[in-house]
Amino acid sequence: MRNSLASIADRKFCEGVKYSDQQLRADRRAAHPDIVGFGRLLVWRMRRLNVPMFESTVWRTMDDQQAAYVLGHSKAKPGESPHNFGMAVDVIHGVRGWDLSRAQWSIIGHVGKELAAQRGLRLTWGGDWKFYDPAHWELHGWRHRLEATAEKERLALRGLLLPPT
Numbered sequence: 001m002r003n004s005l006a007s008i009a010d011r012k013f014c015e016g017v018k019y020s021d022q023q024l025r026a027d028r029r030a031a032h033p034d035i036v037g038f039g040r041l042l043v044w045r046m047r048r049l050n051v052p053m054f055e056s057t058v059w060r061t062m063d064d065q066q067a068a069y070v071l072g073h074s075k076a077k078p079g080e081s082p083h084n085f086g087m088a089v090d091v092i093h094g095v096r097g098w099d100l101s102r103a104q105w106s107i108i109g110h111v112g113k114e115l116a117a118q119r120g121l122r123l124t125w126g127g128d129w130k131f132y133d134p135a136h137w138e139l140h141g142w143r144h145r146l147e148a149t150a151e152k153e154r155l156a157l158r159g160l161l162l163p164p165t
């Protein structure tokens with residue numbers, strides 16, 4: 001465990017400009033606050049361990065989802081991914097991207113689950129899926145949550161729905 005953590009740590013990179021730039025990359029506007037907060041928490045906690053991580057994707061537009069589906073990068077059609085509703089975050093390594101071993105991803109998964117439990121956030125980790133997607137974290141039961149008025153208001157900010165009356 002300690003060796004694996006050391007193997008993904010890069011303190012120098014964490015202190016550099018590229019790391020700072022990466023932190024601003026994902027489109028988080030009107031994303032679900034639990035997802036935005038969790039992404040930040042996980043990145044900060046890993047940063048304290050000198051591991052550079054960043055949120056590569058929060059929102060994925062319907063057009064981008066269609067492209068990802070056609071290319072086989074995603075199994076989800078437009079509207080089938082929680083990223084299409086700002087309800088998921090992909091957190092990847094600043095230097096290596098997705099190119100980590102299962103043992104290395106499991107450290108990040110463990111840290112993320114611990115943070116979620118501490119904050120009472122109900123999240124699902126893609127590293128637990130058969131379709132292994134260890135960068136991915138999503139709100140548990142996100143499809144059902146779309147029915148809530150607060151979610152409709154949030155989605156209206158992105159032009160995905162008309163504001164509720």
Ligand SMILES: [Zn+2]
Pocket residue numbers: 083088089090135136137
């Ligand atoms: Zn994802």
